[in-house]
Amino acid sequence: AQRVTQPEKLLSVFKGAPVELKCNYSYSGSPELFWYVQYSRQRLQLLLRHISRESIKGFTADLNKGETSFHLKKPFAQEEDSAMYYCALSSWGGSNYKLTFGKGTLLTVNP
Amino acid sequence: DAGITQSPRYKITETGRQVTLMCHQTWSHSYMFWYRQDLGHGLRLIYYSAAADITDKGEVPDGYVVSRSKTENFPLTLESATRSQTSVYFCASMKTSASGEQYFGPGTRLTVT
Numbered sequence: 001a002q003r004v005t006q007p008e009k010l011l012s013v014f015k016g017a018p019v020e021l022k023c024n025y026s027y028s029g030s031p032e033l034f035w036y037v038q039y040s041r042q043r044l045q046l047l048l049r050h051i052s053r054e055s056i057k058g059f060t061a062d063l064n065k066g067e068t069s070f071h072l073k074k075p076f077a078q079e080e081d082s083a084m085y086y087c088a089l090s091s092w093g094g095s096n097y098k099l100t101f102g103k104g105t106l107l108t109v110n111p
Numbered sequence: 112d113a114g115i116t117q118s119p120r121y122k123i124t125e126t127g128r129q130v131t132l133m134c135h136q137t138w139s140h141s142y143m144f145w146y147r148q149d150l151g152h153g154l155r156l157i158y159y160s161a162a163a164d165i166t167d168k169g170e171v172p173d174g175y176v177v178s179r180s181k182t183e184n185f186p187l188t189l190e191s192a193t194r195s196q197t198s199v200y201f202c203a204s205m206k207t208s209a210s211g212e213q214y215f216g217p218g219t220r221l222t223v224t
Contacts, residue, residue, distance in 0.1 A: 006153075032211060044154075044201065044215040051211075086153060090211060096167060097142070097208060103153035 002027040004089050006102035013077050014110050021072040021105050023087030031089050033070040035061055038084040047085070057081070077109045114138050117202050117216040124192050125224055132187045132219050134202030142205035143185040144213065145177065147198040154201065160185055192223045
């Protein structure tokens with residue numbers, strides 16, 4: 001069974017400080033991992049996916065298969081980064097598709 | 112971003128009543144999904160559909176029914192609503208199995224009294 005763990009429900013940092021949102025996964029195959037973000041009163045949207053290796057809004061995430069982690073990082077947090085962040089893992093089992101979300105981390109960036 | 116819409120946005124219903132949540136997408140995406148979002152649980156997949164007339168269970172399907180007679184619509188029905196089904200429901204779509212990115216609707220906040 002696949003599982004996604006986000007150990008921090010809440011994370012609070014000051015503006016300009018580095019931020020790291022942790023994500024660990026459990027999956028026997030080759031995972032495809034994502035970070036989704038939900039800003040206040042807005043719908044969920046994709047922030048980044050590991051296969052694209054892009055940096056979006058200053059965020060990066062590196063897949064570490066040895067540590068089974070996909071932590072989200074930003075060197076200098078901004079107030080507009082305050083949001084709920086979800087790590088997610090997708091997989092295929094035959095013709096069945098599955099996207100498993102972590103429970104989310106609420107990031108607050110204080111002025 | 113009107114590509115995927117949900118209705119109603121808010122709904123209050125009583126225990127035992129049947130309620131249907133609507134989801135509509137204009138992109139002709141193959142895949143559509145229903146999630147519920149609860150504090151402490153994050154998002155959990157209820158049902159998904161790979162194409163019209165093809166649906167499959169997710170993590171928490173009990174008490175829910177879906178159908179997909181047309182590619183653009185994916186209604187979710189609570190056959191006999193219970194208080195435990197009070198939640199925020201999100202519909203999502205995905206273009207193909209290879210695309211990976213899901214596009215989410217604005218959500219429906221359902222309260223079962």
